[in-house]
Amino acid sequence: MWYAVIAILVLILDQVTKVAVAAASGVTPGTLGNEKVLVKKLIDGFLEIEYCENNNGMMGIFSFLNNGRLVFIIATVIILAGITVYLFLSKNRGKWLNTAIAFIISGAIGNFIDRLFTDGGYVRDMIHVIIDFGNGEIFPYIFNVADISLVVGAIMLIIDILFISKDALFMTKKRREQLERRQAENEEKIAEAKKVVSENLAEYDFDTTGDFDTTEDFGAGDVGAADIETSGIEKADEAPITNGTDTENGN
DSSP states (O other): OOHHHHHHHHHHHHHHHHHHHHHHHHHHHHHOOOEEEEEEEEEEETEEEEEEEOOOOGTTTTTTTTHHHHHHHHHHHHHHHHHHHHHHHHHOOOOHHHHHHHHHHHHHHHHHHHHSSSSTTTTTEEEEEESSSSSSOOOOOOHHHHHHHHHHHHHHHHIIIIIIIITTTTTOHHHHHHHHHHHHHHHHHHHHHHHHHHHHHTTTTOSSSOOOHHHHHHOOOHHHHHHHHHHHHHHHHHHHHHHHHHHTTTT
16 A cells, blocks of 8 residues: 555655764764754755754653653554554545555654664654744744654644545535535445346356256256166166065065
8 A cells, every 4th residue: 555655655764864864963872962963054044954852742842741751652652553443443534534644653653763762762853944033933843754744644634624534524515515426426336236246146046955957957858868767776676675575485
């Protein structure tokens, strides 16, 4: 499935960029603390590669947690388990929803790997988008590819819930008619398939509890010969018994 391909490619991109930027920063892993290291300016005043080791969750928004590593690991396991159960139980999800789930899974696993295997459970962040209108940065957070994947997947999921799914909260008339037409077509295909199966079964249907006419398979002449041979065998079986009885009586 190409959804799995998306998830794998995003996960690989996330891990490769983390390793490459961490190496380019020259920082000994686990020693940076709350500091940041500028690696490269891509667009002056707007986009920079700035390495940091984040212990506070996506974009640093959970800095109030005392034991963030354990909380994030447990939360990720619960989320991935819930998604797995949903994938097994749900049907007819559609391309949009499957793509959203692929992004969420790859993003969650990408940061989960960091939480498990880095010293102290930090996540390697490096993308810094500078939004400053003169009064300081509006968005001072640094993030990574996994964070982007999570955000994109979450936005797609919200759009699906609001506008795309069959139970969408704000479905347009055109979309509803499209879904109803597709459902009617599916029901028609199912009915046609059932009809074909029924006709095929009826074609080979016969009574297995009683005698069946072998003339259809062998022809009337063959059955007549078989009857004659059977009669001959029955008479041959009966004759010795009668003769043997007569002999014992002295004949």
